[in-house]
Amino acid sequence: MKELIKVRDLNLHFKELHVLKSINMEIYDKTVTSVIGPSGCGKSTYLRCFNRMNDLKDAAIDGEIILDEENIYSRATDVTSLRMKVGMVFQKPNPFPKSIFENTAFGLKIQGKMKGSEIEGRVEQSLRDVWLWDEVKDRLKDSAMSLSGGQQQRLCMARALATNPEIILLDEPTSALDPRSTNKIEELCVELKKEVTILIVTHNIAQAARISDYTAFLYLGELVEYGETKLMFTVPKDKKTEEYISGKFG
Amino acid sequence: MKKRKILEFAGEWALKLSVGISLAFLFLFLFMIFSKGAGRLSISFLTQMPKNGMTEGGIFPAIIGTLSLTLLSMLIAFPLGVLSGIFLSEYGKPAWLVSIIKTSINTLSGTPSIVFGLFGLSVFVIGFNMGVSILSGSLTLAVLILPIIINATVESIKSVPFDFREAAFSLGATKRQVITRVILPAAAPGILTGSIISVGRAAGETAPILFTAATFYTRRLPKSVMDEVMAMPYHIYALMTEGTAPESQVPIAYGTAVVLLLLVLIINGTAILIRYRMRKRRNW
Numbered sequence: 049m050k051e052l053i054k055v056r057d058l059n060l061h062f063k064e065l066h067v068l069k070s071i072n073m074e075i076y077d078k079t080v081t082s083v084i085g086p087s088g089c090g091k092s093t094y095l096r097c098f099n100r101m102n103d104l105k106d107a108a109i110d111g112e113i114i115l116d117e118e119n120i121y122s123r124a125t126d127v128t129s130l131r132m133k134v135g136m137v138f139q140k141p142n143p144f145p146k147s148i149f150e151n152t153a154f155g156l157k158i159q160g161k162m163k164g165s166e167i168e169g170r171v172e173q174s175l176r177d178v179w180l181w182d183e184v185k186d187r188l189k190d191s192a193m194s195l196s197g198g199q200q201q202r203l204c205m206a207r208a209l210a211t212n213p214e215i216i217l218l219d220e221p222t223s224a225l226d227p228r229s230t231n232k233i234e235e236l237c238v239e240l241k242k243e244v245t246i247l248i249v250t251h252n253i254a255q256a257a258r259i260s261d262y263t264a265f266l267y268l269g270e271l272v273e274y275g276e277t278k279l280m281f282t283v284p285k286d287k288k289t290e291e292y293i294s295g296k297f298g
Numbered sequence: 299m300k301k302r303k304i305l306e307f308a309g310e311w312a313l314k315l316s317v318g319i320s321l322a323f324l325f326l327f328l329f330m331i332f333s334k335g336a337g338r339l340s341i342s343f344l345t346q347m348p349k350n351g352m353t354e355g356g357i358f359p360a361i362i363g364t365l366s367l368t369l370l371s372m373l374i375a376f377p378l379g380v381l382s383g384i385f386l387s388e389y390g391k392p393a394w395l396v397s398i399i400k401t402s403i404n405t406l407s408g409t410p411s412i413v414f415g416l417f418g419l420s421v422f423v424i425g426f427n428m429g430v431s432i433l434s435g436s437l438t439l440a441v442l443i444l445p446i447i448i449n450a451t452v453e454s455i456k457s458v459p460f461d462f463r464e465a466a467f468s469l470g471a472t473k474r475q476v477i478t479r480v481i482l483p484a485a486a487p488g489i490l491t492g493s494i495i496s497v498g499r500a501a502g503e504t505a506p507i508l509f510t511a512a513t514f515y516t517r518r519l520p521k522s523v524m525d526e527v528m529a530m531p532y533h534i535y536a537l538m539t540e541g542t543a544p545e546s547q548v549p550i551a552y553g554t555a556v557v558l559l560l561l562v563l564i565i566n567g568t569a570i571l572i573r574y575r576m577r578k579r580r581n582w
Binding site: 099101104128129130131132135136138140142143144145146154155157158159204207208211 | 459461462464465466467468469470471472475479480483484
């Protein structure tokens with residue numbers, strides 16, 4: 049397995065609060081890796097380290113995250129191009145109050161490199177990738193707000209995929225969705241990992257077991273255990289992990 | 299049990315009575331102005347110069363004066379106000395300083411308008427040597443409506459959900475792109491409504507233009523922004539206080555009031571329409 053990302057001794061503080069504690073781990077190319085742990089363990093904050101979204105919240109970060117041989121926290125990093133390489137989908141579907149087309153094309157348009165016809169092609173491809181094309185192809189000009197919650201979330205995935213990122217970060221993407229939409233997103237993750245590496249935060253342990261190749265268990269800001277999902281869910285090494293995945297706390 | 303019923307009944311009627319009295323004042327107001335002034339309205343009233351020492355003729359120069367003052371003050375205050383509002387909401391630091399600035403702006407918008415008139419006189423008319431002119435008056439009005447526009451901008455931007463910003467940043471947008479492509483489109487209805495209402499305010503104010511732009515009587519139209527002008531609110535004031543022939547001038551004053559009222563009504567109506575149409579499109 050090729051290592052795509054290396055996390056080295058990552059620490060994060062919000063003011064006095066030590067949220068992430070010396071995390072080391074590797075994320076493998078074209079896999080689904082899930083991050084699990086009880087509420088408040090820092091898993092969402094951890095996810096946001098990979099596209100530097102914590103910059104918006106004045107977090108103090110030391111350590112390294114190495115992507116494509118470069119530390120994304122080095123001074124030379126251009127945050128906006130990093131975020132085009134590392135897409136993100138949020139807990140609550142958050143399409144812009146614009147048309148379905150404009151939503152999907154947003155990332156391409158702000159790059160300003162592509163012509164209109166190229167953008168159209170890419171929009172169609174992204175919407176096909178998330179199985180939304182057939183549902184929306186006749187109403188691309190309609191507001192994204194007219195879609196159902198599940199469709200909106202898939203639109204957000206298409207929006208993130210449109211710029212051809214290497215990694216997609218999913219922050220509890222199904223917690224606001226009904227079971228059917230949840231299923232669809234899960235199947236989609238398994239399908240999409242042929243093209244893109246997926247890092248997903250979930251509070252749903254069963255979901256992690258269903259879709260991920262690797263699982264990281266985070267507890268009180270520490271990476272307690274990390275390894276292949278199959279192994280971790282059958283023979284967890286750490287007692288805390290065992291208790292958490294068997295539902296003893298959370 | 300009985301006492302509660304009486305209180306219920308009395309409470310409801312106190313509310314109804316209050317609304318009734320308020321509405322009565324409103325209708326009385328409209329009735330008085332329109333009954334005294336509507337009779338003057340005609341095409342020639344709107345398009346002719348005043349004649350015979352303002353005892354006859356129309357109010358064309360006053361309409362032109364009010365329109366040019368309003369338009370120019372908007373051209374100055376709108377970009378300035380919106381850009382300041384964006385800075386205060388998105389860039390301003392530290393937070394305590396921004397909040398002091400916002401409070402000052404709020405206080406400024408509560409200042410009596412005659413004070414703005416004095417300010418305009420000393421700064422624009424005398425200080426910058428612009429004389430009594432459309433430019434001085436417009437600048438004074440611009441200072442008056444600036445806080446309204448800044449406030450409208452700050453409040454509208456505040457109401458844009460954080461989700462949109464986050465989504466835009468996560469797609470690699472720069473701060474400028476987040477503002478121009480996501481925040482401003484979403485905040486536009488609020489900014490526009492607030493600004494259009496300030497247009498109505500600018501059109502109707504008398505005190506700020508009293509010393510800075512308005513003239514009692516002129517037979518010609520302004521040739522440049524450095525000319526003084528007649529303006530509707532001041533025209534009313536002048537006719538009612540300094541007129542020499544009240545029996546023919548008072549009706550002209552009421553006629554002018556009706557025109558001014560209709561103008562403000564049209565402006566505010568436009569604002570409501572814009573807000574309604576844009577709100578229908580947005581649904582978050």
